[in-house]
Amino acid sequence: MTARIPAKRPPIMFVSPPKYVQGPGIIDDMHEYIGDLGTRVTLICDSFVWNNFGARVTKSCNAGGIELNRFEFSGQASIGQVEKALASAQQADSNVIIGMGGGKACDVAKAVGARMRCKWVTLATIASTDAPTSSLSVLYKDNGDFHSYELHGKNPDLVLVDTEAVARAPARFLASGMADAVATKFESAMCAIAGSHTILGARPSSAGLALGALAWDNCRKYGLSALKAVEAHAVTPAVELIVETNTFHSGVGFESGGFSGAHSVHNGITHLTESHVAMHGEIVNFGILVQLTLEGRADADLDEFIEFSLPLGLPVTLEQIGLAGLTEDKLRIVSEAATAPGESIHWMPFKVDADMVAGAIIGTDAYVREYLKSRNNLSAPFRPQIR
Numbered sequence: 001m002t003a004r005i006p007a008k009r010p011p012i013m014f015v016s017p018p019k020y021v022q023g024p025g026i027i028d029d030m031h032e033y034i035g036d037l038g039t040r041v042t043l044i045c046d047s048f049v050w051n052n053f054g055a056r057v058t059k060s061c062n063a064g065g066i067e068l069n070r071f072e073f074s075g076q077a078s079i080g081q082v083e084k085a086l087a088s089a090q091q092a093d094s095n096v097i098i099g100m101g102g103g104k105a106c107d108v109a110k111a112v113g114a115r116m117r118c119k120w121v122t123l124a125t126i127a128s129t130d131a132p133t134s135s136l137s138v139l140y141k142d143n144g145d146f147h148s149y150e151l152h153g154k155n156p157d158l159v160l161v162d163t164e165a166v167a168r169a170p171a172r173f174l175a176s177g178m179a180d181a182v183a184t185k186f187e188s189a190m191c192a193i194a195g196s197h198t199i200l201g202a203r204p205s206s207a208g209l210a211l212g213a214l215a216w217d218n219c220r221k222y223g224l225s226a227l228k229a230v231e232a233h234a235v236t237p238a239v240e241l242i243v244e245t246n247t248f249h250s251g252v253g254f255e256s257g258g259f260s261g262a263h264s265v266h267n268g269i270t271h272l273t274e275s276h277v278a279m280h281g282e283i284v285n286f287g288i289l290v291q292l293t294l295e296g297r298a299d300a301d302l303d304e305f306i307e308f309s310l311p312l313g314l315p316v317t318l319e320q321i322g323l324a325g326l327t328e329d330k331l332r333i334v335s336e337a338a339t340a341p342g343e344s345i346h347w348m349p350f351k352v353d354a355d356m357v358a359g360a361i362i363g364t365d366a367y368v369r370e371y372l373k374s375r376n377n378l379s380a381p382f383r384p385q386i387r
């Protein structure tokens with residue numbers, strides 16, 4: 001019998017880093033993994049990270065016979081920083097670029113490595129985003145405005161995550177990373193239902209979708225105990241699991257499973273400088289609730305997500321992301337930016353316009369405030385940016 005071959009359409013694609021290594025004190029052993037890739041390293045990290053870990057990095061590199069050139073990163077993943085780091089790495093004739101610290105240092109290292117066509121590595125000391133795993137750099141102008149997404153066509157050659165460092169950092173980073181991770185479940189599900197494509201221009205793979213679902217499962221089951229352990233600067237199996245979830249499941253899940261509404265709402269909200277008191281994942285957390293509202297979900301689904309968020313200190317209202325008393329004009333800026341051409345919100349299974357997003361933002365905030373009042377819960381405490 002003749003096989004029924006469907007009309008040509010985008011392929012299914014799954015991408016990931018070739019090696020992911022996570023553990024307490026991995027910084028001390030980094031030479032064992034990096035030595036396979038090259039022996040002339042440019043390390044991109046800010047002064048805070050260097051002051052905390054520089055001596056251990058130097059010791060490990062010396063043990064592995066690795067030449068170390070350090071580029072002092074300003075903290076902003078800007079085009080200017082990429083150019084300066086590139087010049088430094090070229091002068092040192094480096095064959096491995098390492099981004100160490102959080103997502104922004106990783107994004108600069110990926111962009112420099114891609115320009116040099118050499119190996120690049122991420123060494124994460126916090127678990128607040130999935131940037132260490134992805135093949136994407138989010139780059140800004142030197143004044144802090146968004147510049148571009150750079151897709152590098154490959155993931156880092158090696159991802160290292162030091163869970164002891166993660167447990168030493170403020171627990172808020174871990175909570176923010178959990179929000180970014182669970183967004184993968186909600187966003188990829190919509191992307192798949194819509195038959196949309198991922199950031200790779202491919203159809204979502206079931207492995208990517210499964211990692212998104214696993215992220216939600218892990219954060220619900222182990223998120224709070226992991227957070228409490230990190231508040232006490234302890235590394236437990238739950239911490240290890242959540243760090244892997246935030247960094248690996250989230251990164252691979254969104255690239256190979258897709259994303260859609262919540263991150264577009266985030267992108268819209270970040271146009272208002274008042275929101276810059278909140279971290280990436282914290283704004284995404286509110287974006288997930290807005291996406292659920294747009295989907296027309298039942299109150300019980302919203303309640304479930306609110307109940308997940310509160311013990312983790314994740315924001316669920318506009319006020320908690322710095323947007324108390326949002327004016328009509330500012331709401332318009334957010335909703336138009338969230339639905340600008342190219343935004344992933346257009347990968348939802350139905351057409352979404354600015355009016356729908358504006359309504360969902362206001363409706364979500366009103367519902368959550370009422371929910372908190374009825375529970376006599378004065379909402380999660382609002383915490384200023386730590387660093």
Ligand SMILES: [Zn+2]
Pocket residue numbers: 129130180263280284
């Ligand atoms: Zn994200």
